[in-house]
Amino acid sequence: MWRSIASNALTLLIVALVLAAGAVAWGKAQYTAEGPLESAICLRVPSGTNMRSVSQDLAEQGAISAAQVFRIGADYTEKTSQLKAGAFLIPEGSSMEEIVDIVTRGGASTCGxxxxxxxxxxxxxxxxxxxxxxxxxxxxxxxxxxxxxxxxxxxxxxxxxxxxxxxxxxxxxxxxxxxxxxxxxxxxxxxxxxxxxxxxxxxxxxxxxxxxxxxxxxxxxxxxxxxxxxxxxIAKVWAERTDGLPIESPEEMLTLASIIEKETGIAAERRQVASVFVNRLNQGMRLQTDPTVIYGVTNGVGVLGRGLRQSELQSDSPYNTYVIGGLPPGPIANPGLASMEAAVDPDETPYIFFVADGTGGHAFAETLSEHNANVVKWREIEAQRNGN
Known part of the structure; x- marks a missing residue:
């Protein structure tokens, strides 16, 4: 009798172990398998929330098939205590394992x-x-x-x-x-x-x-x-500068880059504009650029909001490049990387003049007569725009 009882108990134990092993295998498969989410969602995890609330929210949104398996998996991998607050992008088909990683990884929110x-x-x-x-x-x-x-x-x-x-x-x-x-x-x-x-x-x-x-x-x-x-x-761009430039320091490079930045907002023009200023500096010509004069008037505070006056174009301001030779004493704005790169690697052109062409860009010229013709065209465009 006792042998029969022992045998039955052993059988039951084996069955229980097999069932338990099967349950573990099933749970692991559920945890790592592709999830049921058909479209990506933004999961919000408020501060103070626990993994139980997160699992219930995910289940309600159709992102996971079993909230309990999700929690057990998080516990088993020791990530339950690592839950982060934020808004997280949960891609379609994410497994429970992947979702647990997303909400415990940390860093900035990825959606919301x-x-x-x-x-x-x-x-x-x-x-x-x-x-x-x-x-x-x-x-x-x-x-x-x-x-x-x-x-x-x-x-x-x-x-x-x-x-x-x-x-x-x-x-x-x-x-x-x-x-x-x-x-x-x-x-x-x-x-x-x-x-x-x-x-x-x-x-x-x-x-x-x-x-x-x-x-x-x-x-x-x-x-x-x-x-x-x-x-x-500045350090990177200056280290990669081309030879023979008429600028002698990173500070001068930054000043030239700021002038280029203020003269054109068209990426394709930056190196052409840079070439004009480099050619002028090499030839000992004045830069004659309005943005530097404007900076001398405003000191970088506010917006001028009007055209430059003749008295300002003739002033002895150190930023008046119609009067002074070379570069002004410092930058006139915060230039972007592209303008800095243009300052140290300008196009090779013969241009020493440019003026607006009416399209948002500029017309470049090698001679004064060509430049004057471009100026006439620009004034005609201005007059048409002003209804004159």
Whole structure:
């Protein structure tokens, strides 16, 4: 009898072990297999959420087939305690294993709402946009100018500021001045602090680029990142300069690049514009460029908002390149990388003149007579535009 009982118990134990092993194998297969999600989703994980809530949310959205298997898998791989808050893009067909990795990996949110703070040459704007998880393209949902006199902050922006998973990005355009960047950042309510007057970076030393920032981060840290990025670009570009240039230092390169930046916004023209200024410097000619004169009038603060006066074109300002020889004493804006590269590797051309051609670009000329003819054409275009 006891042998029979022992035999039956052993049989039951073996069956139980087989079933358990089968269950483990099934669970592992479920955990690593392609998931049921048919279209990508944006999974929001609020701060303080646990893995149970995440698994239930995923199950309700059809991203996983078994919430319990998801939790057991996270526990078994010791990732439950590593859950991160944020908004995460979950691609279609993601396995439970892949989803656990996504929500525990850390780093910036990969989807959801993004606030883009754009600092332009003449204007600043805030754009709120959301990532469509299916197309993975951003869709604008709100926009406003933070310095508008009749400012009305969109309700959507207020809602976003109250959440913890929104991403923030600061975009600095090529050709901005240091003053413009610093003043604009004062309007960014998601960044703390302000730059004191005696701590202003030197003109030209803030790299135009896109910077991801965290809400509540310090403005000094952001300025330091911009400065470090520009220093790195200057060093790299100067080390790769061509021979025989009429510029003798990285500082002069930055000054020339800033003039190129202000003279054209067309990428294909930068090296041609650079060639004109290099040819003039090589021939001992004055640069005669309006943007430097404007900088001498404004000191990089604000926008001139009118044409230059004859008195300004004849002034003894160190930035008046109609009067002084060579380069002005320093940069007149923050140049982008492309303008710096053009300054140290200009096209080889015979041009020493250029003027607007009416298309947004410029007409280049080798002789004064050719240039004067181009000027006449430009004035005719201006007159037509002004209805004269």
């Amino acid at each position: 709402t993004e606030v883009v703070f754009r600092i332009g040459v003449n204007a600043t704007e805030v754009q709120v946009r959301e990532l469509d998880p299916v197309t993975q393209a951003y869709v604008e949902v709100a926009e406003f100018a933070p310095d508008a006199e009749d400012l009305v902050v969109p309700e959507k922006y207020t809602e976003v500021r109250a959440t913890s998973d929104a991403r923030y990005r600061v975009l600095v355009a090529e050709g901005t001045t240091v003053w413009r960047v610093v003043e604009s950042l004062k309007l960014a309510d998601f960044i703390d602090g302000s730059v004191e007057a005696d701590e202003m970076p030197q003109e030209g030393m803030l790299a135009p680029d896109s910077y991801e920032v965290r809400a509540g981060s310090d403005v000094d840290d952001l300025i330091a990142r911009m400065t470090a990025a520009q220093e790195a670009r």
